[in-house]
Amino acid sequence: MKEQNLKKLNDSRAIRWGALAIVAFTMMAAYYVNDVVAPLKTMLETDLKWDSSEFGLFTGAYSFLNVFFLMLIWGGLILDRFGIRFTGKLATILMVLGTGLEYYAMTGMADATGTIWGYKVSVFVASAGYSVFGVGAEVAGITVTKMIAKWFRGKEMATAMGVQVALARVGSQAAYAVAIPMARAYEITTPVLVGLICLIGGLIAFFAFSVLDKKLDRQIEAEVDNSPEEKFSFKDVAKILSNPGFWLIALLCVLFYSCVFPFQKFASELMISKYGIDESVAGFFAGLPALGALFLTPVFGGMVDKRGKAASIMMLGAAMLIAVHCIYALPFITSSWIAIVLMIVLGIAFSLVPSAMWPSVAKIFPAHQLGTAYALIFFIQNIGLWGIPTLIGIVLDKYCVVGKANGANLYDYTLPMCIFTGIAVLSLIIAFALKVADKKFGYKLEEANIK
Numbered sequence: 152m153k154e155q156n157l158k159k160l161n162d163s164r165a166i167r168w169g170a171l172a173i174v175a176f177t178m179m180a181a182y183y184v185n186d187v188v189a190p191l192k193t194m195l196e197t198d199l200k201w202d203s204s205e206f207g208l209f210t211g212a213y214s215f216l217n218v219f220f221l222m223l224i225w226g227g228l229i230l231d232r233f234g235i236r237f238t239g240k241l242a243t244i245l246m247v248l249g250t251g252l253e254y255y256a257m258t259g260m261a262d263a264t265g266t267i268w269g270y271k272v273s274v275f276v277a278s279a280g281y282s283v284f285g286v287g288a289e290v291a292g293i294t295v296t297k298m299i300a301k302w303f304r305g306k307e308m309a310t311a312m313g314v315q316v317a318l319a320r321v322g323s324q325a326a327y328a329v330a331i332p333m334a335r336a337y338e339i340t341t342p343v344l345v346g347l348i349c350l351i352g353g354l355i356a357f358f359a360f361s362v363l364d365k366k367l368d369r370q371i372e373a374e375v376d377n378s379p380e381e382k383f384s385f386k387d388v389a390k391i392l393s394n395p396g397f398w399l400i401a402l403l404c405v406l407f408y409s410c411v412f413p414f415q416k417f418a419s420e421l422m423i424s425k426y427g428i429d430e431s432v433a434g435f436f437a438g439l440p441a442l443g444a445l446f447l448t449p450v451f452g453g454m455v456d457k458r459g460k461a462a463s464i465m466m467l468g469a470a471m472l473i474a475v476h477c478i479y480a481l482p483f484i485t486s487s488w489i490a491i492v493l494m495i496v497l498g499i500a501f502s503l504v505p506s507a508m509w510p511s512v513a514k515i516f517p518a519h520q521l522g523t524a525y526a527l528i529f530f531i532q533n534i535g536l537w538g539i540p541t542l543i544g545i546v547l548d549k550y551c552v553v554g555k556a557n558g559a560n561l562y563d564y565t566l567p568m569c570i571f572t573g574i575a576v577l578s579l580i581i582a583f584a585l586k587v588a589d590k591k592f593g594y595k596l597e598e599a600n601i602k
């Protein structure tokens with residue numbers, strides 16, 4: 152009895168938010184590294200001779216091991232079996248090793264002449280490194296969600312999750328904004344080197360967090376990671392897979408995110424080639440959705456909490472995506488202002504859908520199935536994050552080359568943007584089906600969380 156009255160580490164507001172700041176730094180570094188190569192697409196073509204298919208292969212490699220070797224599923228199991236500290240350190244080490252390999256391939260192997268399975272050695276090894284990084288980044292993502300649940304349960308849990316995602320978006324926006332200017336000022340690989348250094352900082356930060364977490368475990372004695380809540384279990388997998396709500400959310404997640412993250416990877420080049428935006432700021436505009444989401448996700452999250460309408464909001468976000476991609480596809484609209492406004496609208500959609508989607512998962516599934524449900528949804532999402540950039544890269548090389556300038560191909564982005572529009576249409580259909588299912592199965596997605 153006396154033990155329970157003792158103040159625990161996470162009872163101190165300063166310490167629990169300090170702990171969050173430490174792991175959020177690690178995730179910020181992860182999001183930076185995830186996005187930092189994308190704005191360099193044209194430079195990769197001129198300096199390292201990577202064509203669009205190779206860029207697509209590299210971009211999709213983030214998800215390759217997660218999809219084909221089920222790494223997200225194993226990551227979920229390891230997280231439940233060995234806990235936050237072990238899994239977080241392992242995930243961060245994988246991110247550092249993967250990024251180190253990627254950096255080495257882009258610098259040390261840039262001039263290598265051989266091929267592996269038909270791909271340039273530098274492309275293949277950099278993709279392998281990015282794939283290892285992707286395993287670490289995705290597993291770190293689910294680990295941090297679980298960390299927040301442990302440290303903030305019964306406290307400001309939703310706010311903490313929102314703040315962590317917002318800080319991660321700072322990493323993304325920084326990557327888009329600095330990549331080209333930094334690569335021009337130093338070397339093409341300098342932005343990756345900076346990411347590697349930040350990740351090493353993130354690894355040290357996670358070790359520091361582990362000291363706090365161990366202390367908290369000693370205080371609460373019962374190991375939170377062993378509680379039946381949040382456990383990954385194969386029995387739950389069957390139950391989740393038989394829930395129509397799971398398939399609708401997972402499909403919406405893969406379709407929606409396939410129109411945002413892979414699109415952003417090609418967006419810097421689109422801004423430069425179609426809209427004539429200066430190279431030094433094209434990355435900044437391509438990263439605008441991340442910047443918008445930084446401010447808007449907590450605002451929309453609050454709205455969903457107070458007013459509900461999550462299913463309708465997901466439909467609205469999907470409809471906005473269709474409009475954005477459709478206008479980008481129109482060959483006769485080439486105004487840079489329109490391109491920038493569309494990026495801002497995309498940022499609003501990018502804030503609307505996640506702020507309605509992630510709390511909806513918590514409404515559809517009971518607490519003890521949540522960890523498993525999130526891991527499965529991320530697994531399905533990764534299929535799109537692998538397949539769509541790979542497809543767009545091949546389409547660009549095969550059907551969209553319209554000329555050459557300064558050693559790089561010039562592309563007509565009409566067809567890729569039509570593909571993104573088609574995926575966005577599918578996402579609206581699924582969002583509508585989710586709204587229908589909500590009425591039929593009583594998920595209460597349209598109801599407010601705070602009554």
Ligand SMILES: N[C@@H](Cc1c[nH]cn1)C(=O)NCC(=O)O
Pocket residue numbers: 182185289292316408412505529532
């Ligand atoms: N599973 C992640 C995928 C991702 C892509 N870039 C960074 N992470 C995810 O969906 N995260 C949620 C988000 O909105 O960032």
